Amino acid sequence: MKKVFMMFVLLMLSIGTFAQSFQKTPLGIKTSLNGNDVELQFYSPSIVRVIKVPKGKVFLKESLSVVLSPSKTTFETQQKGSVVTLKSNKINVTLDITNGTVVFSTVSGQNLLKEKSNGTKFTPFDDTGIPSYNVYQSFILDHDEPIYGLGQHQGGILNQRNHQYHLEQGNVEDAVPFFQSVKGYGLFWDNYSPTEFTDNVNDTSFKSQVGDGVDYYFMYGGSADGVITDMRELTGKVPMFPLWTYGFWQSKERYKSQDELVSVVKKYRELGVPLDGIIQDWQYWGNNYLWNAMDFLNSEFPDGKKMVEDVHAQNAHLIISIWASFGPKSKPYLDMDKKGMLFNITTWPESGLEKWPPNMDYPSGVRVYDAYNPEARNIYWKYANEGLFSKGIDGWWMDSTEPDHLSIKPEDYDTKTFLGSFRKVRNAFPLMTVGGVYDHQRMTTSDKRVFILTRSAFAGQQRYGANTWSGDTGSSWETLQNQIPAGLNFSLTGIPHWNSDIGGFFAGAYNKGKYQGFGAKNPQFQELYVRWIQFGTFNPMMRSHGTDIPREIYQFGKKGEPVFDAIDKFINLRYTLLPYIYSASWDVSANQSTFMRALFMDFVNDKKSWNINNEYMFGKSILVAPVVKPQYTSETLVKVNEQSGWNKQDEKVGGNEIAPDFSAEKSAQVYLPSGTSWYDFWTNEKLNGGQEIKKKTTIDIMPLYIREGTILPVGPKVQYATEKKWDNLEIRIYPGADGVFVLYEDELDNYNYEKGKYTEIEFLWNDTTKKLTIANRKGAYSGMLQNRKFNIVLPSGISKSVSYNGKKIEIKL
Incomplete structure (x- = not known):
């Protein structure tokens, strides 16, 4: 009995200890x-x-x-x-x-x-x-x-x-x-x-x-969307991008004069190929000792303000390269150096001479700035604003936001920053430097939305108006394949805007091709580029860029030729989908949605979708299955990194092959997730989900499928995003399930939407009654459409046009 009593006492003491231990x-x-x-x-x-x-x-x-x-x-x-x-x-x-x-x-x-x-x-x-x-x-x-x-x-x-x-x-x-x-x-x-x-x-x-x-x-969150909602609640929500950023962008490393850049826009307009943006890469500042001076000091760019005006006069936009480092003769360097705001880590470019490989007898003296220091960020913006933004630049291409850290030495991590050692805060550098530009532009004006294209990102960067690209990738089929899971996993961290260099950055291998014709005339590169541009059509930013081979559409041939026509077709497709894309952008900002959606996000009950890395949803309605293997040419294995790419040490390709027939019919395997039926975008054929199918393809066809219950707005044919109002949209209904879509519109390039100046028009499809309801328009903004037409179309070909003045209407089909 005594033993039992002692055990009871010990138990009580134990419980008492636990009870007081927190x-x-x-x-x-x-x-x-x-x-x-x-x-x-x-x-x-x-x-x-x-x-x-x-x-x-x-x-x-x-x-x-x-x-x-x-x-x-x-x-x-x-x-x-x-x-x-x-x-x-x-x-x-x-x-x-x-x-x-x-x-x-x-x-x-x-x-x-x-x-x-x-x-x-x-x-x-x-x-x-x-x-x-x-x-x-x-x-x-x-x-x-x-x-x-x-x-x-x-x-x-x-x-x-x-x-x-x-x-x-x-x-x-x-x-x-x-x-x-x-x-979840x-x-x-x-x-x-x-x-x-x-x-x-x-x-x-x-x-x-x-x-x-x-x-x-x-x-x-209970689901992938719920998790992303929580992550954005925690680290910041996504501001709206301007409509024009969702058009087509042309770039290369690099336009070497302002005349060359302006002429590219002019050529697109002459060809009737849509274009909304062009990018000026590095060296408009002159030389490596003036690295990133953020001013037009190169004699080939005599009047930066006029260059911007000439681009704007052609209804296009210009963003420009700025870096996280400065040359020793630049004004930002001199200002920051006096205050101890520059690091001594080795960065790019290493030599003051532009020749490659770097001649270290003439070191550049370029140094990375302390982006963790708020005063350094103030100085950074001062020069970006005075030298570029005041001249009308529309946005920022923030390169090397990792930053570039070459010849890494252990002691580099001991570098003192405003917030401690570089080691302690190393991965947050892109968040700090990108955030500095966003915050300062927002303080400067609310009339122009911030748009930043950046090479690196960290958690929370979605709040800073930034679209991250995947860096200086090699130009190969393997790289193209890898971009899909790279973009999906990036998006699944809560950062929705992502893109890659269409065609891959380092493309020198195709200047030594097996076929007659090099560069953009090399069929190996042509096939890869077309498939990459098809993939890029369904990225949050559609941007052609790279070195070694110019990427402008006219480099690939002319109208009536299969490669040119395939590129042209998908650029135009991007523009007709802008009402869908811009509404998806609002869904991202207002409802914490995601552009590029791994299949498990929408089909979590289909375990086959959990590991599929070569397909995804673009928005919640369009299944994208990029062609990521060559169908017309042999595959070239290209393994390059920054060092070998700039040294032009890519693999040589020997031998001769007969040029392919790009009009020949091929095929690709596609998995259609279960739980819904799907419509072939090109043929309107309806297919059951939960099966793998073989889709017939040609060089101008990439497998695309529309989920049943989708309401898809299709915009007009235009040369730039805002050329025509959306006053006569085609509304495609894909029956088989109930559906809802919210068409979003606003003033396009200011922050008035934050004050409630925007409209939403909700479309609801009742599949049982075959009735489409267009609800009362919600909201208002300056210049909004008061009256418009919608042309309602079913896959069967049945269509009906209706007038809409903002009041609820119902259409029986």
């Missing part, structure tokens, strides 16, 4: 255990922050990515033995106060994610004289649970399970330490130092080189 806070709980202080904080009912630091260490951190302040969240706290449970109306979070393990589950008890027992590690680290830590946290995922995200990587992989990444910004790699699961949750590891992500049979982990503590956010 403290409830307004946001959650905090406790100390296993030598660590642990805190759980609700930022919203579906977002929880987890902080762990060695016991007694003060953790003061202002996140560079997170903009959400924790809101008052109603939650319950319960304790059972050593396990404390926090319950909101969205998720349950448990903390085992014996070993510090955190587990996340749904309110119904379904396991979502759990930390590995004893999976938190702090290793003391001297960060340039400041005591810090290598920080590590591991998790346990379900064996067959796909995860996605982690930024942009070039391995051709969609599902990131059983892979390892060194997460550090690079030319063609974008590090975003965030992943989301097919189970996401995890953001809020650390900016180089980080190892590892997933294997044992666990899934993040290990960062330096950090004051483990700091991550768990979010449960």
Whole structure:
């Protein structure tokens, strides 16, 4: 009896110890255990922050990515033995106060994610004289649970399970330490130092080189869209881009005079091929000692303001290259150098001479600026504004926003920045430099929306009006294939605007081709370019760019020739889809949607869709299946990087082959997800989902399928995005399911939409009654259409035209 009594006393003491071992806070709980202080904080009912630091260490951190302040969240706290449970109306979070393990589950008890027992590690680290830590946290995922995200990587992989990444910004790699699961949750590891992500049979982990503590956010959205909604709530929402940014863009490395640039726009207008933008790449400033002076100092660009005016006079837009580094003779360099705002890491260009390889007898002296310093960002904008924006430039091509970090030496990471060592904040550099331009332009004017094309990104960058491109890729079929999962995983981190150099950047191999005709006349490159431009038609930005081979449409032939006509066809297709694309853009900004959608986002119940890396949805209605293998020519393997590309060390291709017949019919395999039926975009043939089909193709046909229940607006044939009003749209209805579509319109290139100056017209299709309802127009803005026509068309050919004055109408078909 005495023994039983003693056991009871010990049990009571144990329970008492547990009961007093944590403290409830307004946001959650905090406790100390296993030598660590642990805190759980609700930022919203579906977002929880987890902080762990060695016991007694003060953790003061202002996140560079997170903009959400924790809101008052109603939650319950319960304790059972050593396990404390926090319950909101969205998720349950448990903390085992014996070993510090955190587990996340749904309110119904379904396991979502759990930390590995004893999976938190702090290793003391001297960060340039400041005591810090290598920080590590591991998790346990379900064996067959796909995860996605982690930024942009070039391995051709969609599902990131059983892979390892060194997460550090690079030319063609974008590090975003965030992943989301097919189970409907996401995890953001809020650390900016180089980080190892590892997933294997044992666990899934993040290990960062330096950090004051483990700091991550768990979010449960219930679906991929829900996770992205949470991530944008946490790190910032997406502003609207101007309509013209969704047109076609022409560029190359580089136009060497303002006359050449203006003549390209003129040629497009003469040919009747649509164009909305042209880009001026580097060296308009003159030479490497004046690198990125952000002014027209090159004698071949005698009047930058007139160049912009000449482009505008042809109803096109111009964006211009600016960098994260400055040459020693430039004014920004001189201003920043006096204040200690320049780094000494090795960057590009290394030589003051333009010849390649670099002649280091004449070092350029180019240095990267401290984008973490708000005063440095002020100086940066001062010169960008005075030298370029004041002359009418429409947007920014922010190159080398990683930044370029060549001949990497360990001591480079010891470089002091405004926010600590370069090592500590390395991966957030693109967020800071891009954010600096966005914030300053917004302070300067609200009459022109910020548009930034940038090479690198970090978590939260979606809030800065930036479209990220995939860097200086090689020109090959393998690279084209890899762009699809690269863009999808990037988009799945919550950053929706992404694109790639159409045709690949380094294309020198095709100047040594097997066929008669080189460069743009080489059939190998022609086939690759056409297929890439078809893929680019269904990216958030459609932009042709590269070195070695000019990419303007007239370089490929002339009207009536199959390659020219195929390029022309898809540029025009892009423009007819602008009402759909611009409305999808509003869906991104207003409803946290995504342009490029991995198939599992819309078909999560179809497990076959979970790992498909060569198809995707563009918006919620169009299935895109790019042709990523050559059908007419042999495949050329091109392996280049920045060094070999600039050295022109790409592979030589020998032998002779007969030029192909691009009019010949070929075929491609396409998987149609289950749970819906599909319409062939080109033929209107209806097909069941859940099957793989063989689609007949030609050089001017890429497989495209429209989901049943879709309402698809089709715009007029134009030469630029705003040439014609949308007063006579074709509205295609694809029966088989109920459907809804919201047509969005606004003033096109200012921020008045933030004040409610826009309109929405909702279209609803009732498949049972075969009735289309066009609802009352919502909203208003200056210059909006008061009256218009809609031509309603079914795949069967049945059509009906109706007039619409903003009042609800119903159409029986």
